Amino acid sequence: MSAPARSSDDPARPAPGAPADGPTALAPPDSGPLAAERAHLAASRAALRAMRADAEALDLSDAAANWVTAETLRADVRRRIASLADLSGTPLFFGRLDFARPVDGDGEYGTRFYIGRRHVHDAGGDPMVIDWRAPVSQPFYRASKKDPLGVVLRRRFGYDGGELTAYEDERLSDPGEEERVSALLRREIERPRVGPMRDIVATIQPEQDEIVRAGLAGTVCVQGAPGTGKTAVGLHRVAYLLYAHRERLARSGTLVVGPNRSFLRYIEQVLPALGELEVKQATVGELVAHVEVRGTDSPAAATVKGDARMARVLRRALRSGVRVPEGPEEGVTVVRGSRRWRIPAHEIAETVRELLARDIRYGAAREALPQRIAHAVLVRMERSGEAPDDRVQAAVARSAPVKAAVKEIWPQVDPVKLVLRLLSDAAFLAEHAEGLLTPEEQRAVLWERPPRGVKSARWSAADAVLIDEARDLVERTGSLGHVVLDEAQDLSPMQYRAVGRRCGTGSATVLGDLAQGTTPWAARSWEAALSHLGKPDAVVEELTTGFRVPREVIDYASRLLPAIAPGLSPAGSVREAAGSLRVRRVPGAGLGGEVAAACREALGREGSTGLIAADERVPVLAGALGAAGLDWLAPGEETSARCRLTLVPASLAKGLEYDWVVLEEPAAVVAGEPDRRTGLRRLYVALTRAVSGLTVVHAESLPAELDSPSASRG
Numbered sequence: 001m002s003a004p005a006r007s008s009d010d011p012a013r014p015a016p017g018a019p020a021d022g023p024t025a026l027a028p029p030d031s032g033p034l035a036a037e038r039a040h041l042a043a044s045r046a047a048l049r050a051m052r053a054d055a056e057a058l059d060l061s062d063a064a065a066n067w068v069t070a071e072t073l074r075a076d077v078r079r080r081i082a083s084l085a086d087l088s089g090t091p092l093f094f095g096r097l098d099f100a101r102p103v104d105g106d107g108e109y110g111t112r113f114y115i116g117r118r119h120v121h122d123a124g125g126d127p128m129v130i131d132w133r134a135p136v137s138q139p140f141y142r143a144s145k146k147d148p149l150g151v152v153l154r155r156r157f158g159y160d161g162g163e164l165t166a167y168e169d170e171r172l173s174d175p176g177e178e179e180r181v182s183a184l185l186r187r188e189i190e191r192p193r194v195g196p197m198r199d200i201v202a203t204i205q206p207e208q209d210e211i212v213r214a215g216l217a218g219t220v221c222v223q224g225a226p227g228t229g230k231t232a233v234g235l236h237r238v239a240y241l242l243y244a245h246r247e248r249l250a251r252s253g254t255l256v257v258g259p260n261r262s263f264l265r266y267i268e269q270v271l272p273a274l275g276e277l278e279v280k281q282a283t284v285g286e287l288v289a290h291v292e293v294r295g296t297d298s299p300a301a302a303t304v305k306g307d308a309r310m311a312r313v314l315r316r317a318l319r320s321g322v323r324v325p326e327g328p329e330e331g332v333t334v335v336r337g338s339r340r341w342r343i344p345a346h347e348i349a350e351t352v353r354e355l356l357a358r359d360i361r362y363g364a365a366r367e368a369l370p371q372r373i374a375h376a377v378l379v380r381m382e383r384s385g386e387a388p389d390d391r392v393q394a395a396v397a398r399s400a401p402v403k404a405a406v407k408e409i410w411p412q413v414d415p416v417k418l419v420l421r422l423l424s425d426a427a428f429l430a431e432h433a434e435g436l437l438t439p440e441e442q443r444a445v446l447w448e449r450p451p452r453g454v455k456s457a458r459w460s461a462a463d464a465v466l467i468d469e470a471r472d473l474v475e476r477t478g479s480l481g482h483v484v485l486d487e488a489q490d491l492s493p494m495q496y497r498a499v500g501r502r503c504g505t506g507s508a509t510v511l512g513d514l515a516q517g518t519t520p521w522a523a524r525s526w527e528a529a530l531s532h533l534g535k536p537d538a539v540v541e542e543l544t545t546g547f548r549v550p551r552e553v554i555d556y557a558s559r560l561l562p563a564i565a566p567g568l569s570p571a572g573s574v575r576e577a578a579g580s581l582r583v584r585r586v587p588g589a590g591l592g593g594e595v596a597a598a599c600r601e602a603l604g605r606e607g608s609t610g611l612i613a614a615d616e617r618v619p620v621l622a623g624a625l626g627a628a629g630l631d632w633l634a635p636g637e638e639t640s641a642r643c644r645l646t647l648v649p650a651s652l653a654k655g656l657e658y659d660w661v662v663l664e665e666p667a668a669v670v671a672g673e674p675d676r677r678t679g680l681r682r683l684y685v686a687l688t689r690a691v692s693g694l695t696v697v698h699a700e701s702l703p704a705e706l707d708s709p710s711a712s713r714g
């Protein structure tokens, strides 16, 4: 960087209007480069307003021949108008590139381009702001001194609210200029967190940009320590893919899968801020909501139900209902006019065996069977001199004797009933789990008291996934164009399969951290997980630079790594914040009060505060906060200037972040999980939610893996 950012709100920096790399004397705001940039901002805003007014003025009354087309057009225009909103507080552009030679920027040759969230052009069609996703914008993220990509100047802009207040230049072709960490990037990363997750479009880093712009055809898996930007990268990647493959993805659809609703609420505004309003979001549970989930499984049962072997058990069970005709009396006789046509049992048996051998869905084979029998009838008709056409074939296929035979041979199967039977009928399960599940595993999945029917069954989340698998065996699940799967380390193999079939003909972005896996079935390797997803050839990338957690805190949390994920290296941090870690031991009797006091202290700072505790401690802490007169929110409820404290059960902390985190009783967080490794992983997640700092308040001893004489006390 040639100069640190100039900003009006930083006493170390000159007032607005000061040139960044010229003299640092105060300059009137209406002169110099900053004034010129502000003028371009004002002109771009006016151009955007004009574009929106044009879209609003579109008269569609004669544009479409029919009602459906007119509705589609209207919806398109509504979307366009919405996407052209000038969001106050969201800068229209955040960067500028000056090239040495003219390059193509959205159809216009030039040497200077402003990079922003969306494309803006003037009345003559010339670009005022180029979409960050356009090819010409790429050097903004990737150009370096080593490889300037034709860029002579990269300028980053700083804003306060909607106002342009600073800029920062890098002269990439100037060998004399030393490389520095961008002050604007640092400022962006350190901006206090309130409200939902923000986009990072102005500061995407080169290694993140490579993932964001990876092609649509391939699946990318990102392993990354807490706060390395996996979620941010995944969301920006969807926005990028929608830009680069708009038509194809508009047809096929895109989906972001997250671990729970509060997480989805936390991230839901990122894509709209990037102008993308059409991306669906769901949890895995919502994707497979074919039955109402009211039950829970023991960890042992859920692990077996989530194992990929269950897919084979289901397949066997489903196909066991198919009966290959054997006796001669099982042939089919069709009467047409005065003639009778008989297809012998052995011929039908051959067709059935062939359909079983082919890898087609149960339902598709069931539809093919009557056609195949009818075809055999037609062949016989032709041989005896008749000339039947397709209509005759269709009529034979629909005839009562053929229908009756098909019902007998290839019965219709209700996937829900199939799963119900497997989980209730020990003999049926044993027959189809033979050689796949041990007797103990079979006992684990069987209901102790089988329900009377589908409605009264207390289905668990894992059962719903089994039903989804069974449905897919009967009828193929539709595939989307692209699926982003976040916190992927927690999925069971059967859940991977459920997500995988929803991008069977598309691609996926898989995001996760093996060290944060907190389910008994959590992925041990990305290779195995990706093969369950049906994308064994996916590339695994690693992100190692942490943007959330200050170094002191991530180093503290990383003490757990040898116990929870020995193969993974600790994350780095771009953030140094002295005094960011405080560990306080207090007497057991005063724990609640001390925790409330730590929260009050954290609330004295700007930004959000998260109080994270073992799930079962939440009610007690709610009481302690109440007694201290502190208002608090539940995760997923939006923090505001009025209420900035969230009480977070440890089980819901994943993926979230708070400016300051107060973590109560780490030992209880560990003890809240069925085994120690999972407990320590849960603790690792809780320890890595903080942006500015972490206060650990405990009465019990700290878990040995975390405790060490060198831990700072305060």
Ligand SMILES: Nc1ncnc2c1ncn2[C@@H]1O[C@H](COP(=O)(O)OP(=O)(O)OP(=O)(O)O)[C@@H](O)[C@H]1O
Residues within 6 Å of the ligand: 188, 189, 198, 199, 200, 203, 204, 205, 208, 224, 225, 226, 227, 228, 229, 230, 231, 232, 233, 513, 547, 548, 654, 655, 656, 657, 688
């Ligand atoms: N290039 C960047 N510029 C500015 N901020 C960034 C950048 N990359 C990530 N961040 C910020 O760092 C924080 C962590 O990002 P994110 O939640 O995507 O990380 P993650 O890897 O998904 O973390 P976790 O594993 O804890 O879920 C967010 O506040 C995000 O906005």
